[in-house]
Amino acid sequence: MTRRTVRIAMNGVTGRMGYRQHLLRSVLAIREQGGVDLGGGETLWPEPVLIGRRDHALREIAERHGLTEWSTDLDAVLDDDTIDIYFDAQVTSARVEAIKKAIDAGKHIYTEKPTATDLEGALELARLARTAGIKHGVVQDKIFLPGLLKLKRLIDGGFFGDILSVRGEFGYWVFEGDWQDAQRPSWNYRAEDGGGIVVDMFPHWEYVLHELFGRVLSVQAHVTTHIPQRWDEQGKPYAATADDAAYGIFELEGGAVAQINSSWAVRVNRDELVEFQVDGTHGSAVAGLRNCRVQHRSATPKPVWNPDLPVTESFRDQWQEVPDNAEFDNGFKAQWELFLRHVVLDEPYQWDLLAGARGVQLAELGLRSSAEGRRFDIPELTL
The missing domain is CATH 3.40.50.720 (NAD(P)-binding Rossmann-like Domain)
Incomplete structure (x- = not known):
């Protein structure tokens, strides 16, 4: 050898x-x-x-x-x-x-x-x-995660039919740093040091959406700083000048709409720290970091809205786990x-670096969308 x-x-x-x-x-x-x-x-x-x-x-x-x-x-x-x-x-x-x-x-x-x-x-x-x-x-x-690789397998196999929408939830509670140490570095919450959840996460969402569902055509976002004061690694308080939450709507090539919430000020009530639900005419899936569950239209139950009676069935139990079918590396x-x-x-x-620039572009237009209260079309980048 x-x-x-x-x-x-x-x-x-x-x-x-x-x-x-x-x-x-x-x-x-x-x-x-x-x-x-x-x-x-x-x-x-x-x-x-x-x-x-x-x-x-x-x-x-x-x-x-x-x-x-x-x-x-x-x-x-x-x-x-x-x-x-x-x-x-x-x-x-x-x-x-x-x-x-x-x-x-x-x-x-x-x-x-x-x-x-x-x-x-x-x-x-x-x-x-x-x-x-x-x-x-x-x-x-993110596109190399087992959950998203399984989701890609479903897309390539035509499981969804026409994809209608993508809903993403990402985030967890990052401690402020006073009574418990923060699990992220303090510069993440200072805009002057390049911090902010939009510049951190929107580049991720760009390539996830681009690779799985199609190019992002427009963005409309609301960006905010929910927690205005945090404590740094030395225990000193500082003003959190960067955004810690962003709520985005993305129009995708092909007509699907994606809604992704990103927050460092949310407590987790889901199976994984990030989850994407994809709904299509023939079936739906929920993919996280490692797992992916599906519900085909042939097995979709018929819920009836009745606020006067307690729910008697577990909606989560009505989904089927997608098998690994492969060994997934880091x-x-x-x-x-x-x-x-x-x-x-x-x-x-x-x-490549042009793909990386698309992520920066989406973050930049997302911040501008929030600041100006407008929806922005996203021009296709060329060199």
């Missing part, structure tokens, strides 16, 4: 997402399985070089996992000709400058989203990458493997 090494500069691995999902559960997990099988007796071996601002934190992570290379000097790492890929999981406000440097250095780009704080910056990255002739990809992990890891194969084998890969 021949081993082919690809060296990856990973920036932002001291953060929760960069460490847990991208380093630990993706790149290191790929190494633990022996690399990516390229066929013909060849495997691809990812070699991470950790980048961040805190030397001691990088050293601790490296020593914990038997890694030997880390640096707080991004420029020096990018000047290293042996580095093949630059990956970015920093805070959004620092992303554009770092990716520009990596493009200038001729590195392939893989990045978290949103790719920039505004559409102009996101499109600039896409144009620069195209001009440089490098390969580039954006993390779009969604972040699955996309990492696809991108690595794209880089070394030139296999097709559609989730």
